[in-house]
Amino acid sequence: MIDLGVPASEIADHVRDGEWSAEAVTRASLEAIRGREDLNAFLHVADDVALETAREIDQRRARGERLGAMAGVPVALKDALCTIDSPTTCASKILTRDGVSQKTGWRSPYDATVTSRLRNADAVLVGKTNMDEFAMGSSNENSAFGPVKNPWDPTRITGGSSGGSAAAVAAGLVPVSLGSDTGGSIRQPSALSGVVGVKPTYGRVSRHGLVAFASSLDQVGPITRDVRSSARVLEVIAGADPRDSTAARVPVGRYEEACDRPLDRLRLGVPESYFGDGVDPEVETSVREAISTLEEAGCEIVPIELPHTHYGIATYYIIATAEASSNLARFDGVRFGLRVEPAHGDLQALYGATRDAGFGPEVKRRIMLGTYVLSAGYYDAYYKKAQQVRTLIRRDFETAFGRVDVIATPTTPTPAFAIGEKSADPLAMYLGDVYTLPASLAGICALSIPCRPAKNREGRGELPVGLQLLAPSFGEERLFTLASTWEAASPARGNRPPPAGGR
Ligand code: GLN
Numbered sequence: 001m002i003d004l005g006v007p008a009s010e011i012a013d014h015v016r017d018g019e020w021s022a023e024a025v026t027r028a029s030l031e032a033i034r035g036r037e038d039l040n041a042f043l044h045v046a047d048d049v050a051l052e053t054a055r056e057i058d059q060r061r062a063r064g065e066r067l068g069a070m071a072g073v074p075v076a077l078k079d080a081l082c083t084i085d086s087p088t089t090c091a092s093k094i095l096t097r098d099g100v101s102q103k104t105g106w107r108s109p110y111d112a113t114v115t116s117r118l119r120n121a122d123a124v125l126v127g128k129t130n131m132d133e134f135a136m137g138s139s140n141e142n143s144a145f146g147p148v149k150n151p152w153d154p155t156r157i158t159g160g161s162s163g164g165s166a167a168a169v170a171a172g173l174v175p176v177s178l179g180s181d182t183g184g185s186i187r188q189p190s191a192l193s194g195v196v197g198v199k200p201t202y203g204r205v206s207r208h209g210l211v212a213f214a215s216s217l218d219q220v221g222p223i224t225r226d227v228r229s230s231a232r233v234l235e236v237i238a239g240a241d242p243r244d245s246t247a248a249r250v251p252v253g254r255y256e257e258a259c260d261r262p263l264d265r266l267r268l269g270v271p272e273s274y275f276g277d278g279v280d281p282e283v284e285t286s287v288r289e290a291i292s293t294l295e296e297a298g299c300e301i302v303p304i305e306l307p308h309t310h311y312g313i314a315t316y317y318i319i320a321t322a323e324a325s326s327n328l329a330r331f332d333g334v335r336f337g338l339r340v341e342p343a344h345g346d347l348q349a350l351y352g353a354t355r356d357a358g359f360g361p362e363v364k365r366r367i368m369l370g371t372y373v374l375s376a377g378y379y380d381a382y383y384k385k386a387q388q389v390r391t392l393i394r395r396d397f398e399t400a401f402g403r404v405d406v407i408a409t410p411t412t413p414t415p416a417f418a419i420g421e422k423s424a425d426p427l428a429m430y431l432g433d434v435y436t437l438p439a440s441l442a443g444i445c446a447l448s449i450p451c452r453p454a455k456n457r458e459g460r461g462e463l464p465v466g467l468q469l470l471a472p473s474f475g476e477e478r479l480f481t482l483a484s485t486w487e488a489a490s491p492a493r494g495n496r497p498p499p500a501g502g503r
Pocket residue numbers: 135136137138160161180181182183184185186213320433
């Protein structure tokens with residue numbers, strides 16, 4: 001009997017050993033996806049292609065071939081990752097032909113590097129997940145194809161921008177998904193959906209084939225239900241890539257092995273200022289409880305300061321929008337997706353008409369903001385200043401990591417909020433990113449892992465809470481060791497959201 005709830009690493013081991021067929025596992029996943037269309041987690045399901053891949057994997061095993069580390073594991077990819085055999089839309093109308101449906105989505109002529117590495121490791125790619133348009137957002141409400149619902153409470157957001165990826169794993173539709181994290185988009189939806197999400201060090205994973213949002217910040221990373229599976233996936237997708245000069249030539253760590261290492265008197269830094277105003281009391285209690293448990297497990301707790309954190313939001317929303325305004329200039333009706341012919345006018349009019357019809361309001365807001373902060377007369381006051389503050393934020397971490405090995409914080413200030421609650425107030429939405437942005441600006445690695453859930457005050461049941469762990473650049477092994485220790489002790493261990501219609 002196939003149980004998609006077991007860790008991905010175990011599924012791969014069962015398929016390798018021939019206990020489970022890749023085809024049966026894939027069928028189970030496709031069925032689960034079909035059973036939860038209400039969540040709106042998927043923009044494309046690759047039924048036939050996935051089954052064909054699975055059957056090939058089974059045949060290769062039957063011929064005695066040794067299968068890869070992801071043998072037969074169904075994986076969902078955020079729709080910002082290019083796939084040669086399915087559409088890629090970034091949840092934007094501008095990457096569709098008809099300006100309406102994801103079914104007419106743009107077809108990439110190549111696979112992203114992470115896509116091909118997963119295929120080479122014998123993963124089965126079952127579909128593309130919903131997201132905030134071009135990864136801009138924290139709630140998945142900015143998707144042109146509707147919001148993703150939180151499997152714990154469908155009246156609530158599941159976080160963003162990799163909301164579909166997080167919800168798909170949380171609801172047990174796939175054991176693994178990939179997301180992208182520019183300022184928190186893997187960690188935040190993972191926290192709000194009750195799963196594990198890893199933002200690797202900038203440069204750890206190739207960005208080739210990830211549709212660019214803010215190139216100095218973007219990273220691809222795994223979302224899974226358990227720590228070991230994330231470790232295994234990262235080992236598969238990480239490493240240098242001739243197609244991305246920012247993919248560092250740093251040897252890939254033994255992440256899975258790191259999950260079994262003892263803690264060894266790790267110094268755990270706690271920035272007290274992260275527990276001030278604006279944090280939900282239940283989130284605070286839950287994260288503090290996790291820190292005490294880690295202390296009992298042998299960590300030395302060290303109070304630290306990250307004094308420039310409160311500039312993180314302003315800094316990020318200048319740098320990220322500036323880069324986005326440049327990156328998104330390529331969507332103009334000429335080469336990709338939508339083309340809106342203006343009634344009259346020249347090429348400029350074509351650009352204007354296409355971009356006006358194709359981009360949603362948040363993307364337009366960011367392009368305008370980004371263009372503004374880069375423009376002559378404002379560049380020094382905004383963009384240059386933001387780059388300077390970015391350096392200060394990075395130095396905060398350098399100083400802190402002189403004294404501690406890992407830093408622990410909440411991933412988000414509150415549990416998942418209601419769909420619609422913040423959509424009219426972009427600033428309120430941006431403020432929720434306060435804890436995830438600094439690690440992105442500093443380029444260090446971070447992950448989010450469930451801790452004790454909060455009460456769902458308006459609904460029934462519980463809402464997930466995330467513990468964020470941060471380590472210096474290329475310190476992923478340390479993160480996995482600590483996260484595994486926490487996972488074994490976590491009160492959230494084994495928690496599952498209710499089934500469809502369960503509330
Ligand atoms: N929520 C942040 C934003 O809207 C982060 C998004 C991301 O990491 N892609 O920009």
